[in-house]
């Protein structure tokens with residue numbers, strides 16, 4: 428005869444935690460209520476264990492003790508075990524299995540056994556006994572592990588798939604929470620230390636109950652912390668979006684909550700079905716028309732881009748090294764911040780700012796502020812329709828090409844190539860290079876912005892290389908991934924010739 432038990436339980440805790448604790452045999456007296464001690468007798472290199480378990484006295488005061496051996500296999504999340512000292516059993520074999528489900532780990536214990544012929548205990552009775560104790564022990568283990576998991580969780584869900592999925596599904600709400608904290612100035616109010624909700628509500632002119640609910644939600648994902656006395660304090664995440672410091676994410680936080688962004692994302696499926704921006708169904712027109720009709724949105728967008736664009740100016744200029752060039756053109760250069768900084772590094776160089784009439788008109792002030800206005804020619808035009816300035820040693824396209832799909836980007840690059848002619852000039856494309864593979868890269872989200880709002884795209888390194896090649900350029904540097912970076916190009920086939928620069932006749936170093 429042989430008998431079998433098969434029990435399982437869902438534990439709402441991460442796999443690693445469940446696996447680690449249930450296979451820490453020395454710790455079993457803390458995990459099971461039935462064991463008084465667990466003594467490790469032997470441990471093999473493959474992780475197999477021989478150990479002695481001793482129970483607490485049962486209802487009749489009897490203490491049981493036996494030796495078992497178990498072999499865990501983390502690769503398959505299974506454990507096989509058997510009793511070495513079989514006691515009343517002819518044999519007792521065990522198998523534990525762990526399966527990751529969306530809402531936790533299913534832990535399954537299978538016990539197969541036969542009683543010794545001379546045993547006083549019938550197999551059916553032993554099976555019932557094992558089923559009963561297993562259910563009790565599994566429930567206790569679940570309680571202990573779920574509590575450990577909760578205590579260990581810092582902010583937000585761990586690796587519980589269902590919770591993580593819910594968390595991700597809340598992304599739109601989280602973006603609104605983050606933006607509200609920035610817009611209401613809560614992150615600035617807690618900058619000097621923790622405050623009560625009443626104080627924060629007063630300072631932000633909000634409803635205290637509603638504000639508390641916002642703060643509680645923000646605290647559940649680590650943006651704020653609620654102290655035991657009910658006050659709320661800042662965290663590094665909140666610091667990241669405080670205004671008034673150079674690298675604040677505040678402009679990006681507020682941008683992400685603008686109606687033209689959230690509205691367009693609400694129609695993401697339209698873009699994915701058609702490959703077209705979602706602005707027509709979402710906003711009633713393309714984005715340019717929308718900005719014309721809603722000038723405050725357009726101005727706020729431009730301001731955000733200018734603020735963010737200035738973040739990494741120094742690093743980008745280190746890569747461009749403008750001091751080696753005599754005449755630098757910034758095509759779609761906004762109000763001229765980047766060109767002005769480039770010219771400050773290259774005191775003998777002159778510049779050309781090519782922009783649409785509106786931005787070109789606004790550039791005068793910026794160029795004057797930087798004291799480079801007398802060295803810059805501003806050309807108002809349409810870079811798709813008008814010829815680009817020739818006679819320059821360096822052409823800059825910063826955050827311009829990603830606004831456009833490949834065919835439009837090619838038009839613009841052909842136009843730059845035409846303006847260069849047979850000069851040995853350089854083209855500097857300042858853009859993101861989308862990280863390969865499954866790595867997190869913000870550019871993968873910016874790419875969706877480009878899809879749903881602007882009709883453009885972010886590009887990976889191979890895409891950039893192919894695009895340049897189609898337009899008569901070749902990449903000459905090795906740009907980094909995962910950030911705004913400088914892609915330096917020269918006319919294809921320029922080969923060993925060195926780049927010309929009136930300020931530095933020796934060419935690029």
Ligand SMILES: C[S@@+](CC[C@H](N)C(=O)[O-])C[C@H]1O[C@@H](n2cnc3c(N)ncnc32)[C@H](O)[C@@H]1O
Pocket residue numbers: 732733736758759760761762765781782783786808809810811824825826827830
């Ligand atoms: C994303 S902004 C980048 C601005 C600037 N290069 C920077 O990095 O801050 C794109 C710029 O391209 C300009 N632009 C877009 N289409 C244009 C066109 N057809 N002709 C000229 N400029 C254009 C816009 O006015 C805007 O300033």
